[in-house]
Amino acid sequence: DLNKLALTYNFYPHTDTGMGWDDFKRRNWLFKDLDLRTQAFVPGDEIKRFPLYEGLPTVEKSRGELQYVAAVELIQEANIDDIFIGDSRASIKQLRYIHYFQQNGVMNIECHLLKKYQTLYDQKFEIRKDIPEKIVRLTCPRTPGIAIEHALNRRKGSIVMQNKLAQRYSGEIDIVKQDLPFEARSNVIGWVTPEYVNLLNYIDDQTKIIFRKID
Missing domain, CATH: 2.40.100.10 (Cyclophilin-like)
Incomplete structure (x- = not known):
């Protein structure tokens, strides 16, 4: 039952190893055309994960962005369903902003x-x-x-x-x-x-x- 499955992208701790934006969008739109649920990571904004402390995004361009902005970009431009924070800690404010946008379409x-x-x-x-x-x-x-x-x-x-x-x-x-x-x-x-x-x-x-x- 494909309705019970979700495809989760990897995250990339090392700078410059994350997925390219154009290729990521192309892949994800193909999955969405098949009505599959997809999930991706954005970096945290408080404590980055040991041992590199460089953030854990799926897409490389998200690494230097505010996590809320990166999440909106993945949702709006790539049609990602679920956003994960890969790092050790994220601020409650940023998580609320992401959730509010997902639920209500309000920035x-x-x-x-x-x-x-x-x-x-x-x-x-x-x-x-x-x-x-x-x-x-x-x-x-x-x-x-x-x-x-x-x-x-x-x-x-x-x-x-x-x-x-x-x-x-x-x-x-x-x-x-x-x-x-x-x-x-x-x-x-x-x-x-x-x-x-x-x-x-x-x-x-x-x-x-x-x-x-x-x-």
């Missing part, structure tokens, strides 16, 4: 918001169904007449709000997925924490996000 994104926008923390936002290439657009109510302030260069990870120069788009909130030029219509209201920026690559039209204040 917790740690960030810093300017003081007047901190009411946006801990709110759940949906994503527009028409996914742009360079930004993530949140489906929140627009507010006319937003003042022009903090119109800075839009770096990857910037959280921006459209100001009154954007006319009917005033008040729309976006997250920048790649470096973009200065735009007078866009106020920078915060920044995604660097360790979490790569999560932006895996947001799709089914994803919901929550901005979390940095511990």
